[in-house]
Amino acid sequence: MNCVACESTNLIEGKILDESGGAKPRFKPLEVSMWKAVFGIGVQEVTVFACVHCGHLQMNVNFSDEDRQRYLEFEGEQPDLLKRIESESE
Numbered sequence: 688m689n690c691v692a693c694e695s696t697n698l699i700e701g702k703i704l705d706e707s708g709g710a711k712p713r714f715k716p717l718e719v720s721m722w723k724a725v726f727g728i729g730v731q732e733v734t735v736f737a738c739v740h741c742g743h744l745q746m747n748v749n750f751s752d753e754d755r756q757r758y759l760e761f762e763g764e765q766p767d768l769l770k771r772i773e774s775e776s777e
């Protein structure tokens with residue numbers, strides 16, 4: 688992996704610590720409701736890398752295999768839930 692800012696390969700992996708609540712940072716797609724997110728459904732863990740050279744911080748979303756396949760079905764902007772269901776019933 689390279690730093691997207693300076694292209695250095697000298698990145699160290701770490702975590703963002705939230706000292707107020709101790710919750711792990713997660714990625715919640717807009718389409719996933721807060722109700723689902725509360726139970727951990729549809730939210731993805733995040734891995735964080737810091738560039739030693741320029742300090743740029745970059746994050747990777749650790750998509751599950753199932754979610755990655757689902758999002759890869761459509762290229763570009765993701766369709767909303769109704770369009771998704773329509774395309775599955777065709």
Ligand SMILES: [Zn+2]
Pocket residue numbers: 690691692693694695738739740741742743
């Ligand atoms: Zn950098």
